[in-house]
Structures are given as structure tokens and as C-alpha cells.
Amino acid sequence: MYSPLHQKSRLTSPTMSSAPHDSAEWTSLQGQYLAFIYAYTTIHNQAPAERDMQQFFQVTPPSVHNMLKLLEHHGFIRRQPGVARSIQLLVPSEKLPILRRHK
Numbered sequence: 516m517y518s519p520l521h522q523k524s525r526l527t528s529p530t531m532s533s534a535p536h537d538s539a540e541w542t543s544l545q546g547q548y549l550a551f552i553y554a555y556t557t558i559h560n561q562a563p564a565e566r567d568m569q570q571f572f573q574v575t576p577p578s579v580h581n582m583l584k585l586l587e588h589h590g591f592i593r594r595q596p597g598v599a600r601s602i603q604l605l606v607p608s609e610k611l612p613i614l615r616r617h618k
Contacts, residue, residue: 562601564599592605
């Protein structure tokens with residue numbers, strides 16, 4: 516059965532040249548996390564903490580942590596180990612989906 520959570524968006528960008536692939540894909544849920552990171556950083560002038568994502572997405576701490584590890588593995592974000600609020604978005608904002616409010 517097809518699920519919208521598995522729908523992928525295509526992204527090709529010169530800023531992704533350090534990523535393992537020339538083009539990258541993300542799921543709808545991954546896109547929402549990327550959109551949240553962008554929106555939060557734009558509004559608050561600092562990257563979100565994992566706790567901020569837990570509250571917005573209403574998920575457990577391990578869920579957020581695993582998602583961030585996955586986003587970093589795919590080259591969509593960069594973090595500095597041991598540094599709070601160090602998430603850097605590595606994809607162009609114009610490629611991000613619209614952030615949807617989760618209930």
C-alpha cells in the first residue's frame with residue numbers, strides 16, 4: 516500500500532556537492548523536519564534543539580535523534596558533535612516543502 520510518508524522529493528543542488536550522491540531524495544517526513552529546521556532558524560535566529568522538534572512533531576526523543584542522524588547521513592544537514600543548536604541546513608530553502616502543522 517502506498518503511503519504519503521514514503522513520497523520522495525528530488526533535489527539537485529551545487530550545495531550538495533559534499534553529499535555522497537549528486538542528487539538527493541528525502542521522504543515527506545524528512546522534508547517536514549528540514550522545513551521545520553529552516554523555519555525555526557529563520558524565526559529564532561538559532562537552530563532548534565531536539566526538544567523543540569519533539570514538541571512540534573509530538574514524538575519521542577529517540578525518534579528525533581534518529582531522524583537527525585539520518586538527515587546528517589544523507590547530507591541534508593550538518594551538526595557539530597557536543598554543541599547544542601548546531602544544526603546547519605545544507606539544502607537550498609527554495610527546494611523545501613511547506614511546513615505543515617502536526618496534530
